[in-house]
Amino acid sequence: MTTNSPSKVHVTTTINGQQHELLVPGYMSLLDTLRELIGLTGTKEGCLDGNCGACTVNIDGRIVDSCLVLGAEVNGKEVNTVEGMATPEGLHPLQQAFLEEAALQCGICTPGFLVAAKGLLDNEPSPTEGRIRHWLAGNLCRCTGYDKIVRAVQKVSD
Amino acid sequence: MHPFAYVAPSTVAEAVAELNKHGDRARPLAGGTDLLVKARANVWELDAVVDIKNIPELMTLTVNGSGLSIGAGVPCYQVYDNSEVAAQYPGIVDGASIIGGIQVQSRAGLGGNLCNAAPSGDGIPSLIAHSAVAVIANASGTREVAVEDFCTGPSRTVLESGDLLVSIEVPKPAANTGAAYTRFIPRNEMDIAVAGVAAFVQLDASGKNFESARIALASVGPTPILASAAGDSLAGKPVNDETIAAAAALAKDAATPITDMRGTVEQRKQLVEVLTGRMINKAVERARG
Numbered sequence: 001m002t003t004n005s006p007s008k009v010h011v012t013t014t015i016n017g018q019q020h021e022l023l024v025p026g027y028m029s030l031l032d033t034l035r036e037l038i039g040l041t042g043t044k045e046g047c048l049d050g051n052c053g054a055c056t057v058n059i060d061g062r063i064v065d066s067c068l069v070l071g072a073e074v075n076g077k078e079v080n081t082v083e084g085m086a087t088p089e090g091l092h093p094l095q096q097a098f099l100e101e102a103a104l105q106c107g108i109c110t111p112g113f114l115v116a117a118k119g120l121l122d123n124e125p126s127p128t129e130g131r132i133r134h135w136l137a138g139n140l141c142r143c144t145g146y147d148k149i150v151r152a153v154q155k156v157s158d
Numbered sequence: 159m160h161p162f163a164y165v166a167p168s169t170v171a172e173a174v175a176e177l178n179k180h181g182d183r184a185r186p187l188a189g190g191t192d193l194l195v196k197a198r199a200n201v202w203e204l205d206a207v208v209d210i211k212n213i214p215e216l217m218t219l220t221v222n223g224s225g226l227s228i229g230a231g232v233p234c235y236q237v238y239d240n241s242e243v244a245a246q247y248p249g250i251v252d253g254a255s256i257i258g259g260i261q262v263q264s265r266a267g268l269g270g271n272l273c274n275a276a277p278s279g280d281g282i283p284s285l286i287a288h289s290a291v292a293v294i295a296n297a298s299g300t301r302e303v304a305v306e307d308f309c310t311g312p313s314r315t316v317l318e319s320g321d322l323l324v325s326i327e328v329p330k331p332a333a334n335t336g337a338a339y340t341r342f343i344p345r346n347e348m349d350i351a352v353a354g355v356a357a358f359v360q361l362d363a364s365g366k367n368f369e370s371a372r373i374a375l376a377s378v379g380p381t382p383i384l385a386s387a388a389g390d391s392l393a394g395k396p397v398n399d400e401t402i403a404a405a406a407a408l409a410k411d412a413a414t415p416i417t418d419m420r421g422t423v424e425q426r427k428q429l430v431e432v433l434t435g436r437m438i439n440k441a442v443e444r445a446r447g
């Protein structure tokens with residue numbers, strides 16, 4: 001069946017504190033919108049079906065898999081990605097802790113873990129180890145195992 | 159993935175009109191955690207997705223004297239983060255809090271879980287056990303379907319072209335009631351049930367006898383199953399190991415599982431029996447407060 005390409009959607013959104021106006025194809029994921037339309041390639045593509053969490057971003061205070069969100073859906077919303085974590089003064093404490101605890105090897109899962117862990121600590125500054133492991137169950141790492149990642153998050157917990 | 163248009167109507171009538179315009183080539187979008195996976199895998203070839211999240215009544219969660227109303231687009235975290243829901247409907251919270259991980263629970267909801275109609279849908283058995291009803295809108299009005307009748311096969315439901323799930327209505331549980339759901343998975347999190355069981359019990363004022371019970375099963379048949387005989391067997395019986403074991407055996411009989419990569423027929427039937435006993439006991443414990 002031949003169809004004309006469906007029309008694009010006008011989206012106004014705030015990404016890492018900066019306002020963006022975009023024309024997004026209706027079927028384009030938020031993941032592709034970030035990487036291809038805006039050039040924010042810190043957010044990684046993993047499984048593309050919601051199992052691995054590599055594409056985790058934060059929308060209006062909730063972590064989500066950006067492969068399972070359409071770019072068109074973030075109109076009027078605030079999106080935060082891994083690029084928004086460090087400041088000109090230095091790395092975010094979680095990023096620093098991941099380095100110090102060697103909580104990464106290949107690094108593909110790391111942006112997702114960082115954004116997910118930040119989503120936890122923003123609301124619960126003193127989670128138990130069990131709570132950290134439960135919260136991060138939607139993020140997969142195939143290099144390090146999880147102990148070092150959990151230790152890094154614990155290091156930043158109060 | 160077939161390129162589709164995105165529309166975000168603000169009323170049920172507009173959403174139904176959009177769905178009607180495209181027939182089977184349009185789907186409602188709530189959390190997208192099943193829809194986008196299926197579209198990407200070309201299970202569905204869509205011309206349009208109709209985002210329902212700008213329709214207020216589909217995004218409303220209400221707990222009041224008549225019961226619990228869950229808008230079709232309400233995500234799981236809003237269900238389990240609500241202290242009134244947690245207190246009055248713990249079985250529903252048991253299901254909502256184990257669908258996917260935190261990221262998925264930010265988006266996925268019980269309405270989508272029901273419409274996706276997976277035999278393993280963890281959100282569905284407790285809705286059945288609670289005698290919940292699905293409210294469906296289309297161009298000619300609305301109708302209600304009991305949740306146990308909603309799924310008709312794997313990924314198949316009573317929804318027809320142009321139908322839109324509006325809400326799930328759960329009657330307010332009477333005094334001395336309790337409910338619980340669990341599933342068996344080989345991992346701790348993020349897995350699909352090998353078998354799942356929900357129990358809802360109503361005890362008499364003494365807390366020593368069952369007045370009624372409903373048992374529902376997941377992952378052991380083409381749809382989630384209401385194990386009527388198992389629940390009915392408890393009515394009027396004392397709460398003891400013998401009556402609970404008899405109900406669990408009847409739940410096992412109601413299971414019609416298949417053998418696949420997740421488990422065998424024998425394992426699944428055994429799991430249903432064991433989990434039914436555990437969930438009845440847990441529901442009793444909750445009913446007694």
